[in-house]
Amino acid sequence: MSASTIESVADTQRVRLLRPSWAELDYGAIAANLAVAREQVGQATKIYFVCKGDGFGFGAAKVARLAAQAGVDGFCVGSPEEGVAIRNAGIDREILLFAATLPEDAAQVAALGLTVTIQSHESLRAFIDAGVAVDAFIEIDPGFGRFGFLPSQWQTAFEALRDQSTVRLKGVYTHLSSPESDDVTRRQAGVFDAALADARAAGFDNVTAMLASSRVMLAHPHLAYQAVDPGRFLYGALDADWMARASLRPMLRAVRGRIIHVQEHPAGSVLGIGYAEPIRLERGVRIGVVPIGFWDGLNHVPPLGRALVHGQAARILGRRSFQHTVIDITEIAQARTGSVVTLLGQDGDQSITIDEMAETLRLPVMELIPRLVRSLPHVGVKATDLPGNNRCACRPPN
Numbered sequence: 001m002s003a004s005t006i007e008s009v010a011d012t013q014r015v016r017l018l019r020p021s022w023a024e025l026d027y028g029a030i031a032a033n034l035a036v037a038r039e040q041v042g043q044a045t046k047i048y049f050v051c052k053g054d055g056f057g058f059g060a061a062k063v064a065r066l067a068a069q070a071g072v073d074g075f076c077v078g079s080p081e082e083g084v085a086i087r088n089a090g091i092d093r094e095i096l097l098f099a100a101t102l103p104e105d106a107a108q109v110a111a112l113g114l115t116v117t118i119q120s121h122e123s124l125r126a127f128i129d130a131g132v133a134v135d136a137f138i139e140i141d142p143g144f145g146r147f148g149f150l151p152s153q154w155q156t157a158f159e160a161l162r163d164q165s166t167v168r169l170k171g172v173y174t175h176l177s178s179p180e181s182d183d184v185t186r187r188q189a190g191v192f193d194a195a196l197a198d199a200r201a202a203g204f205d206n207v208t209a210m211l212a213s214s215r216v217m218l219a220h221p222h223l224a225y226q227a228v229d230p231g232r233f234l235y236g237a238l239d240a241d242w243m244a245r246a247s248l249r250p251m252l253r254a255v256r257g258r259i260i261h262v263q264e265h266p267a268g269s270v271l272g273i274g275y276a277e278p279i280r281l282e283r284g285v286r287i288g289v290v291p292i293g294f295w296d297g298l299n300h301v302p303p304l305g306r307a308l309v310h311g312q313a314a315r316i317l318g319r320r321s322f323q324h325t326v327i328d329i330t331e332i333a334q335a336r337t338g339s340v341v342t343l344l345g346q347d348g349d350q351s352i353t354i355d356e357m358a359e360t361l362r363l364p365v366m367e368l369i370p371r372l373v374r375s376l377p378h379v380g381v382k383a384t385d386l387p388g389n390n391r392c393a394c395r396p397p398n
């Protein structure tokens with residue numbers, strides 16, 4: 001995305017930021033992470049960028065545009081709508097639709113100009129009978145127990161594909177259950193290799209074989225085949241122990257809001273802060289209200305963790321509301337209406353990492369990031385403003 005596009009994104013958000021809460025994104029992260037992936041797999045292996053979940057919540061068309069500019073070979077999507085959104089953004093690279101649709105809708109799906117997944121004899125029959133020419137990948141179940149042809153099934157599928165001309169077989173892919181285990185990965189990759197051998201024996205010599213999602217790429221780089229299909233790798237959205245395996249840049253850099261309201265309560269006040277049973281305060285408190293709530297992907301019920309204000313930690317009080325979070329700013333004298341509150345990211349010398357937040361909220365990083373970015377307004381931050389360059393990105397965007 002060009003600098004002017006980023007500015008116009010920020011521009012369109014300015015009205016929305018009249019409610020001052022936002023997610024800060026490093027729009028250069030996808031290109032940087034794609035370069036790391038390219039370095040690893042080389043030029044001969046294709047990289048299909050997984051844009052399911054509306055591009056992990058960042059916006060499928062937006063991330064696809066960034067990845068296309070950075071030279072990605074194709075995309076994988078989790079719904080026909082995501083594929084159409086990427087096409088409508090003017091991107092004509094291959095888009096593989098993961099299994100997502102009913103057999104009875106095969107004709108309509110085949111007409112979208114996407115590469116479809118055939119994950120069973122039922123879906124194979126439906127696409128053949130639909131009579132609409134379509135490119136397809138066959139999915140193999142390596143022992144995952146979800147989608148794909150089992151060892152007893154794929155031979156007849158390859159034969160059926162050979163004997164017709166509606167469905168053009170372009171590739172064979174699978175998805176592994178346990179990249180953290182060498183033993184399971186070796187066994188499941190062995191199942192995939194057997195399917196590939198049978199595909200080639202059936203005459204499909206040039207099929208693209210694809211198996212490696214992000215953690216497979218990081219832990220088993222030799223399993224790159226002709227294509228890889230990373231998602232989290234390119235968003236920089238893995239847990240810390242996986243992020244540490246490569247030099248990846250997180251796309252989500254911060255989640256912040258500004259205090260829109262301050263209240264002071266003397267000792268002795270009786271308050272039910274955050275839907276709690278009202279209690280009598282033993283000491284005076286000053287609270288700040290930030291317009292970010294569980295609607296914005298955070299949780300309602302504690303533990304809610306902490307926030308940073310003027311480089312100092314502030315407790316989050318009670319339960320989080322639909323649209324608001326209440327923090328204790330009693331000890332932070334400078335805090336006032338307009339002060340920036342950091343829920344994720346760097347503020348001065350302090351920072352709240354995505355791993356701290358995920359642990360506090362008891363959510364995996366891959367679940368937390370899409371929750372946060374799919375509803376909050378996005379603001380682009382320049383790499384030069386990011387921590388690591390000793391600059392704090394905690395100024396309000398305006």
Ligand SMILES: *Cc1c(COP(=O)(O)O)cnc(C)c1O
Nearest residue numbers: 050175213214215229230231232
């Ligand atoms: C989600 C998914 C991926 C990408 O997974 P990451 O861990 O984000 O890389 C790849 N392939 C399939 C089939 C998937 O469902």
